[in-house]
Amino acid sequence: MKRRKNRISTVIKLPAWLFILGASLIAVSSCSTENTPVYTLTTNVSPAEAGSVSPDQGEYDKGTEVQVSASANEHWVFTGWGGDYSGSTNPATIMMDDDKSLSALFEKKEYALTVNIEGEGTVEERLVNAKSTDYPAESVVELTAVPAGGWEFTGWDESLSGQENPETVTINSPVSVTAMFEKVVNVIVEGEGDVQVEYIDEETGKRKSASRRVRLTATPQEGWKFVSWEGDLTGSENPIETTFDEEMTVDAVFVSDEGRWILQGRVTNRPISSVHFTNQNTGWLSTSDIPFEESGSIFHTNDGGQTWSEQYKAGNVREFFYDLEFADENNGWALIGAYPFGEEVNWYGKILHTSNGGQSWSEQYYFEDAIAYSLELVNSNTIIVVGEVDINKPELGEHGVIISSNNGGSSWTQQSVSDDPEMHLDVDFSGDDNGWMTGMNGLYKTGNGGNSWSIVSDHSFSRINFVNGSIGWGVKFDFSNHPDVRSQIFKTTNGGQSWSEQRSISGFAYIYFVNSELGWMGTDNGTIQQTTDGGETWNEQQVYDNGNPVSVSDGVGSFNFVDSQTGWVSVGGSILRYSQE
Numbered sequence: 001m002k003r004r005k006n007r008i009s010t011v012i013k014l015p016a017w018l019f020i021l022g023a024s025l026i027a028v029s030s031c032s033t034e035n036t037p038v039y040t041l042t043t044n045v046s047p048a049e050a051g052s053v054s055p056d057q058g059e060y061d062k063g064t065e066v067q068v069s070a071s072a073n074e075h076w077v078f079t080g081w082g083g084d085y086s087g088s089t090n091p092a093t094i095m096m097d098d099d100k101s102l103s104a105l106f107e108k109k110e111y112a113l114t115v116n117i118e119g120e121g122t123v124e125e126r127l128v129n130a131k132s133t134d135y136p137a138e139s140v141v142e143l144t145a146v147p148a149g150g151w152e153f154t155g156w157d158e159s160l161s162g163q164e165n166p167e168t169v170t171i172n173s174p175v176s177v178t179a180m181f182e183k184v185v186n187v188i189v190e191g192e193g194d195v196q197v198e199y200i201d202e203e204t205g206k207r208k209s210a211s212r213r214v215r216l217t218a219t220p221q222e223g224w225k226f227v228s229w230e231g232d233l234t235g236s237e238n239p240i241e242t243t244f245d246e247e248m249t250v251d252a253v254f255v256s257d258e259g260r261w262i263l264q265g266r267v268t269n270r271p272i273s274s275v276h277f278t279n280q281n282t283g284w285l286s287t288s289d290i291p292f293e294e295s296g297s298i299f300h301t302n303d304g305g306q307t308w309s310e311q312y313k314a315g316n317v318r319e320f321f322y323d324l325e326f327a328d329e330n331n332g333w334a335l336i337g338a339y340p341f342g343e344e345v346n347w348y349g350k351i352l353h354t355s356n357g358g359q360s361w362s363e364q365y366y367f368e369d370a371i372a373y374s375l376e377l378v379n380s381n382t383i384i385v386v387g388e389v390d391i392n393k394p395e396l397g398e399h400g401v402i403i404s405s406n407n408g409g410s411s412w413t414q415q416s417v418s419d420d421p422e423m424h425l426d427v428d429f430s431g432d433d434n435g436w437m438t439g440m441n442g443l444y445k446t447g448n449g450g451n452s453w454s455i456v457s458d459h460s461f462s463r464i465n466f467v468n469g470s471i472g473w474g475v476k477f478d479f480s481n482h483p484d485v486r487s488q489i490f491k492t493t494n495g496g497q498s499w500s501e502q503r504s505i506s507g508f509a510y511i512y513f514v515n516s517e518l519g520w521m522g523t524d525n526g527t528i529q530q531t532t533d534g535g536e537t538w539n540e541q542q543v544y545d546n547g548n549p550v551s552v553s554d555g556v557g558s559f560n561f562v563d564s565q566t567g568w569v570s571v572g573g574s575i576l577r578y579s580q581e
Contacts, residue, residue: 036061036062036063037061037062038059038060038061038062039059039060039061039062039096039097039098039099039100040057040058040059040060040099040100041055041057041058041059041060041066041068041094041096041099041100041101041102042057042099042100042101042102043055043056043057043068043101043102043103043104044101044102044103044104045070045103045104045106046082046103046104046105046106047106049073050072050073050076050106050107050108051070051071051072051073051076051078051104051106052070052071052073052104053068053069053070053071053102053104054068054069054071055068060096061096062096062097063095063096063097064095064096065093065094065095065096066093066094066096067091067092067093067094068085068091068092068093068094068102069090069091069092070090070091070092070104070106072106073106075108075109075137075138075172076106076107076108076109076137077106077107077108077109078090078104078105078106079105079106079107080105081102081103081104081105082102082103082105083100083101083102083103084098084100084101084102085100085102108136108137108138109136109137110134110135110136110137111134111135111137111171111172111173111174111175112134112174112175113125113134113135113141113169113171113174113175113176113177114174114175114176114177115143115176115177115178115179116158116176116177116178116179117178117179117181118157118178118179118180118181119147119151119180119181119182119183120147120148120150120151120181121145121146121147121148121151121153121179121181122145122146122148123143123144123145123146123177123179124143124144124146125141125142125143126141126142126144127139127140127141127142128140128141128142128168135171136171137171137172138170138171138172139170139171140168140169140170140171141168141169141170141171142166142167142168143156143160143166143167143168143169143177143179144165144166145165145166145179145181147181147184148181149247150183150184150186150247150248150249151181151182151183151184151247152181152182152184153165153179153180153181154180154181154182155180156177156178156179156180157177157178157180158176158177158178159175159176159177160177182199182212183212183244183245183246183247183248184197184199184247184248185197185214185216185233185244185248185249185250186247186248186249186250187216187249187250187251187252188231188249188250188251188252189251189252189254190251190252190253190254190563190564190565191220191224191227191253191254191255191256191564191565191580192220192221192223192224192254192256192580193218193219193220193221193224193226193252193254194218194219194221195216195217195218195219195252196216196217196219197214197215197216198214198215198216198217199212199213199214200213200214200215200241211243211244211245212243212244213241213242213243213244214241214242214243214244214248215239215240215241216229216233216238216239216240216241216242216250216252217238217239218238218239218252218254220254221254223256223257223258224254224255224256224257225254225255225257225532226238226252226253226254227253227254227255227515227517227518227532227564228253228515228516228517228518228532229250229251229252229253230250230251230253230515230516231248231249231250231251232244232248232249232250233248233250234468234471234515234516235516236517236533251515251564253515253517253518253564255518255532255564255565255580256580258580259530259541259578259579259580260541260542260543260544260578260579261528261541261542261543261544261569261576261577261578261579262543262544262545262576262577262578262579263543263544263545263550263552263574263576264305264306264574264575264576264577265306265574265575266572266573266574267285267299267308267573267574267575268287268297268299268573269573270287270288270294270296270297270573271287271288271557271570271572271573272285272286272287272288272557272558272570272572272573272574272575273286273287273288273296273320273321273322273323273324273557273558273570274286274321274322274323274324274325274334274558274570275558275559275560275568275569275570275575276324276325276326276332276560277305277560277562277568278326278328278329278562279329279562280304280562280566281301281302281303281304282301282302282329282357283300283301283304283305283560283568284298284299284300284301284311284324284326284332284358285298285299285308285324285558285570285575286298286299286321286323286324286334287299287320287321287573288320288321288322294313294317295313295314295315295316295317295318295319295320296313296314296319296320296321296336297310297311297312297313297314297321298310298311298312298313298321298324298334298358298361299311300357300358304577305568305575305577308575311358311359312352312358312361314336316338318338318345319336319337319338319350320336320337321334321335321336321337322335322336322337322371322372322373322374322375323335323372323373323374323375324375325375325376325377326377327377327379327380328380329357330354330355330356330357331353331354331355331380331408332353332354332357332358333351333352333353333354333364333375333377333383333409334351334352334361334375335349335350335351335352335372335373335374335375335385336349336350336351336352337349337350337367337371337372337373337387338371345392346369346390347367347369347370347371347389347390347392348366348367348368348369348370348371349366349367349370349371349372349387350363350365350366350367351363351364351365351367351372351375351385351403351409351412352364353409364409364410364412365385365403365409365412367387367401367403369389369390369393369396370387370388370389370390370401371387371388371390372385372386372387372401372403373386373387373388373424373425373426374386374387374424374425374426374427375427376427376428376429376435378429378432378435378449378450379432380408381405381406381407381408382404382405382406382432382449382450383404383405383408383409384402384403384404384427384429384435384437384450385401385402385403385404385427386400386401386402386403386424386425386426386427386437386439387400387401387423387424388400388401388422388423388424388439389401398422398423399416399422399423400417400422400423400424400439401414401424402414402415402416402417402424402437402450402453403415404450404451406449415450415453417444417453417454417455422439422440422441423439423440424437424438424439425438425439425440425461425462425463426438426461426462426463426464427464428464428465428466428472429450429466430466430467430468430469430472431468431469432449433446433447433448433449434446434447434466434469434495435449435450436456436464436466436472436496437453438460438461438462438463438464438474439460440460441455441458441460442455442456442457442458442459442460443455443456443457443458443459443460443461443464443474443496444456445495445496456495456496456497457492457496457497457498457499459474459476459490459496459499460476461474461475461476461490462475462476462477463475463510463511465511465512465513465519466496467513467514467515467516468516469495470492470493470494470495471491471492471493471516471534472491472492472495472496473489473490473491473492473502473511473513473519473535474489474490474491474492474499475487475488475489475490475509475510475511476488476490477508478504484506485506485507485508486504486505486506486507487504487505487506487507487508487509487523488501488503488504489501489502489503489504489505489509489511489521489535490502491534491535502535502536503535503538505523507523507524507525508523508524508555509521509522509523509524510522510523510556510557510558510559511559512559512560512561512567512569513535514561514563514564514567515564516534517531517532517533517534518530518531518532518564519531519534519535520541520559520567520569520578521538522555522556522557522559522569522571523555523556524555524556525553525555526551526552526553526554526555526556526571527540527552527556528540528541528543528552528556528569528576529541543576552571552574552576554571554572554573554574555571555572556569556570556571557569557570557571557572558570561578565578565580566578
């Protein structure tokens with residue numbers, strides 16, 4: 001019989017503190033394998049007001065990947081990260097392997113400011129509160145519209161409206177602005193008066209029409225009267241309306257009811273043949289010296305004709321001056337001619353030039369067997385001189401003389417016209433291209449500055465005076481009842497093609513018009529008359545000496561005006577100045 005073994009169980013009792021110690025050891029062993037470092041993430045925004053970052057901070061176990069997102073405020077744009085992370089990825093993934101500090105970088109948006117111009121002008125830009133062309137958002141830009149000459153600013157369009165100038169615009173988005181400019185009438189007032197300018201344009205949507213219509217109203221001051229419009233608008237209608245497509249300049253001419261001639265004094269005992277002023281103070285005159293007492297002279301003034309000094313005297317008692325003109329205070333030309341009467345007298349003439357205001361003169365051209373009567377200074381380069389050949393030499397034929405220069409007198413060219421007229425007595429230009437020449441056979445015209453001439457009328461005049469390409473006057477001396485001479489005054493309004501007689505008076509008459517309405521006439525009995533209606537009517541004007549009215553008996557000769565208010569005339573050997581007072 002198999003014996004069964006007995007199992008003996010033994011229970012060992014341990015103290016309680018030993019159980020607690022064991023549990024603690026187990027816990028410590030467990031922590032040593034699971035304890036991960038914790039790191040801190042901090043962020044900031046640059047500049048502070050530009051946006052935000054999410055999350056903006058936090059603590060993360062080592063190895064944690066944190067997604068950080070930058071958000072821009074209005075008018076700002078995120079440009080990248082700085083600090084412990086670089087690049088521009090947004091959102092960005094940050095590996096927390098250490099404490100991390102990030103900066104979200106922003107820039108303010110820049111918007112284009114486009115300025116358009118309608119018309120002619122410019123717009124000045126000034127940044128009021130913070131670049132050019134493209135401006136940071138919220139910039140305030142001041143715009144100042146500056147019109148070109150002959151234009152005016154009339155308003156803003158697109159992102160701005162109204163007519164305030166300067167105006168400001170805030171740049172919160174791309175901005176386009178149009179500055180609108182319109183052509184204007186430039187008004188020059190001669191005399192004492194005012195001109196009201198009213199633009200009566202018709203609007204076409206937001207834009208005005210290409211042309212403008214204007215109404216001009218002239219109002220004279222007390223003691224003055226309105227005479228005419230001149231320049232790009234002529235006539236005496238008041239008020240007057242016109243439509244224009246290009247820049248206009250209009251002169252409003254007023255004359256005083258007290259306009260008179262003041263005797264400045266006797267300059268010489270010899271007759272004055274020509275007077276020319278370049279401004280209100282600087283002028284010259286020449287003498288004709290008939291009969292042959294002594295040669296002709298040139299005198300100069302710097303005080304408006306109060307005092308005169310002799311600058312030049314011709315070298316021969318037979319020589320005297322026919323004409324004289326100056327381009328400026330330095331450059332001038334004068335015509336000398338030998339007295340032409342007498343069968344044994346040889347005709348000749350000279351063109352003299354000065355470049356120093358008359359202090360010295362030099363001969364530029366010599367006429368052999370001819371005399372020049374009239375000199376026209378078209379401009380500082382173009383000069384036309386006309387006259388006739390010696391009638392005492394039949395072998396030369398009877399024809400006129402035309403001498404011209406296109407280089408200020410450095411060289412001269414002799415011209416002729418198709419039918420070879422007998423003589424040329426006077427030449428006058430209006431502008432650089434249009435000119436007229438008169439003689440015994442009729443009136444000739446050039447439209448190319450004197451390079452060629454063609455006859456336009458069979459009217460022959462001794463003197464001509466044109467104020468523009470259409471309007472002019474001519475004086476014809478009628479010797480049919482010799483020795484009684486009459487002067488017939490004619491007017492043309494079509495450039496010399498046709499003429500109408502305005503007046504006929506006894507004796508020799510000389511005329512001078514400063515514009516289409518205002519002119520003067522002098523006679524050989526010493527009277528001076530004024531017209532303010534283009535020669536339709538004339539009124540005699542008084543001559544004064546030291547405030548007292550005086551009579552003038554010498555014949556009135558050469559007129560010269562620098563403007564509608566200031567002029568001079570020779571009376572024998574004396575000079576009179578026109579005054580509006």
